[in-house]
Amino acid sequence: MLVVDDDPVIRDMMADILECEGYTPETARNGQEALHLLQGPQSYLVFLDLMMPAFSGKEVCERLAAHPQARQRHIIVLMSALDRIEETTGLDIDMLMPKPFVVSDVEEALNTYMR
């Protein structure tokens, strides 16, 4: 399980929520850090922020799309504001979780992919 967000508040919150659900997520502060992990052997359920400075979620998706073998291992849940939804079209993602979200949104993702 991986949470990718440049904002520590969101990272902390996601970690708190997932911990309550019984998971221990890893975190990444930007796309680059995330991609580094995703290219490893491990499989992740990724909560990916769309808007990050330097290396955005969009870029992560695009880079990953270029490596189908790596992409296959992961499930991508994109966290994005609804007004930015058009930027996500065409991206190879599994689920879109609009910001701001509530715990049940996260639970839905977990129910879908982890049970």
Place this chain on the structure above:
Amino acid sequence: MSNAIWGDPKSTSDEHYPLKLLKSLLQDMLRQVPASGACLALYDESISQMVVRLHLRCREYSAGVDEAYLEAGGAQTRPLLRRNSARLAERPTPLPEVPKSQDERFVPVHSSGETALFPLGSAYPPGQDMIGVTWRNDQSYYLSHDQYQTLRARAHQLPIDEEFTPAWYLTVPLKAPELVYEEADRRPPRSQTLGVIVLYQIAPHGGLQPHQRQIVQQQAERIALYLQNDRLMRLQMRTRDHIKNLQHIGMTFPNSLQLSDLVEEVYRFVVNTVDVSSVLLTLYDRDTKKLYDVFAVNHGRRIDGLTDRPVIINPAERPRWWQVMQKEKRTLLLSLDRHEREEVRANQELLSGTWGDQTDAQTFLLIPMKMFTRVVGSLSLTSQRSQTYGPLEILVLETMVQVITVAIENAKLYERPRLALKQSKRREEALAATISALQAISTVLNVRELLHKFVESVANLIKAEMCSFFQLMPDGKDLVAQAVFDRTGKWNAYDRAPSSGHDDHDELIQMIHLPFQGSPLEKLVDEPFFYLEEAALDEIAQNCCESGTIFLREIRNQKLLVVPVRRYQTDVVGILAIHTPQVNRIFQPEEISVVMAISAQAANAIRNAQLFEQIQEANAELQRMDKVKDEFIVTASHELRTPLSAISGYSSLLKKQGENGRVTPQQVLKYANKIVGSTQQLKDLVDNMTQAARMGALEKNLELELVPSQLLAAAQTATNMLNLNLEQPITVNISPDLWVQGNTLHLRQVITNLLDNAVKYSPPHGRIEIKARAMRLSQLAEEQANQVDYDILTGGEDPEIVKVSICDEGEGIAPEDAEKIFEKFVRAPRSLTTPVRGTGLGLFICRRFIEAMGGRLWLEISIPGRGSIFSFYLMRTQPAGMREQDDTEPESEAQDAQSAYPTAEGVGR
């Protein structure tokens, strides 16, 4: 050899005399005196000689005419003669009443040859032979044959070769009656002698009695009278013809304006009127001051093509003509026979030229074409005959010339309205061109393009070689070239580097400065237009920059037409300089008025274009601001969404855990803290935005309540607030005894903002430090000269201040953005398109707040990739006991936060 000239074979002279009548008169005379023959010589104008036109003789002496009669009735001669003389005495009546039978007693003699006695057709100049002598001396002679032979011998003439020898000869001149030439006062008639009669007696005879000679005299007078009558009749007829011709030409010309028609008619008229071998018609045009040979006939051969392409001559080339026309203004008649060669030489110029060599002519006539006192041309004629142009002919020709002169002048008068029409048409065209130029200028809203169009239009409309526009600078000192149009391309080539584009050209053009203040231009600028002469141009050139001198050098030896370009007739916008390369061309008033009209329009158009450009700039600025605002809304919404997400996430987590009953008090506190922090962040963001919006107008002064505030407390509160969520260590290096005059709330906000920026743009674990130092304002002025309010220093005060600096190791700010970042909504540009967090309002608000607190905020240093230092100063103050209490709350809050996050102190240097 006889000097007599034989009559022109083609001459129709006989028709000019009433020979039948003369014959009967002469016969009548012969009958009255004892004479056996008589001849009548008449003056021939064309050859100026006396020509024998009639010769009668008694039949018996008339050889070869009627031999039979001579043989048969020879004896009867004398009685008849006697009877005749008797009759004469009895009946002196002048009217001949001749019996038919006697009529044939005297018959015409057709003998000819030099040695015959007065052969028919023989001509005698004055003084030649008996007839010539009689003519010249205007005297009657009574000679014996011997005397006559002596006369002939003296003149080296052959003796008379006849079968008979006359006993005596009587010559009588035929004098014209005086009144005939009374009116013809132009010149005295060369000869008043109309003719000469010679009577002779072949038979031996005692001679004529005086009374008989008187009879002859009377008869001669009678003949002269008849002759004169006839002449007058013919003259009348000729005059009638002339008048008819004149009427014709007079009626033709006012209607026919064709030069070709005119010359045809003139020629026809001249030929009908007088003997002419060559003709030259010259016209003088007052406007062009040139002579035009429009028609010429050289010895009966017309010179073609002159009507369409006349020979053009400067009056200076025909001084003699000019003298005759301008000074003498009268008809010039020259006899050019061999005795007057000097005349030919003196008038050589008139006898040559377009109509060929006329020096062989005998008579030359030059008739000026006069309109009042003006000369509009001339008609020249030559003839191969001498004395051929009589007063009447000259009068007729002069009248004709007058008619055509009037016709030509009329034609010119007609032409004038036509010319006026043409001119008005041309003016209309010029007006249309002007209007289209005006429209072109008015519709252009780009100042540069407009000015180029302006100078080009002006140059085209008045066909100027070069036209430049100089704008008057706002300080009124200099004129700066804005646009140059140069038809020759010389200036362009000179100034324009081969590879340079339009803008470069403009830049070069704009290097041309001309002095205005104190120059002749300033003195003259109130004129609607003026010419700058060489001296004035030199004066300007002396006070000129290099480019200006080069420019002025182009117009050396020329005048410069200058038209000031004014708006609303008052404000001088600039000047239009028009070169006059074509030998100091002077522009016509209408051309200048066109230039002035366009200039006035251009002045307004320039203003309009400038306003338009300003509006466009403002518009572009507005659009930029709009875009910035849009971006701001996007980033602001993102900014807002982060705390909102945190609040929504944590509160939903709290709720869910609460429902499950699995929540621990630590968790509740932690989540609540997160929610409170995020709420604070959200509140600050909203505050920022509303404050920035309220600060919309820069001019609006913020009025803040200023109290002594402890700097350290403010910094710690800010640090703690940020450290709620941050991993970056923030070092606070501030002495607790530093108090500043400020607004606690806004001071904290400024520090929070600056620290937040430092955090945002710094890499993880990048060091962030906030430090403060007390100093004098003058001290700061030494370090940071441009960030000090000198009004305070010059006011004699040097207050103590506290300078606060926030240092980071972030990516830094490019120097060109150093000031921009303090503008509303502007964030430091990023290399990537990804959005940056932050509203872009921070620094704008911070600067406004600090300034409202009497300080300054600036970017002290920034090295891209290494970090930045933002600094501000505020007036230092001492803590006020009562006020201090207000600030205890945030301070204690900060203390709490500090204990919760000990890193702030831990990393401090």
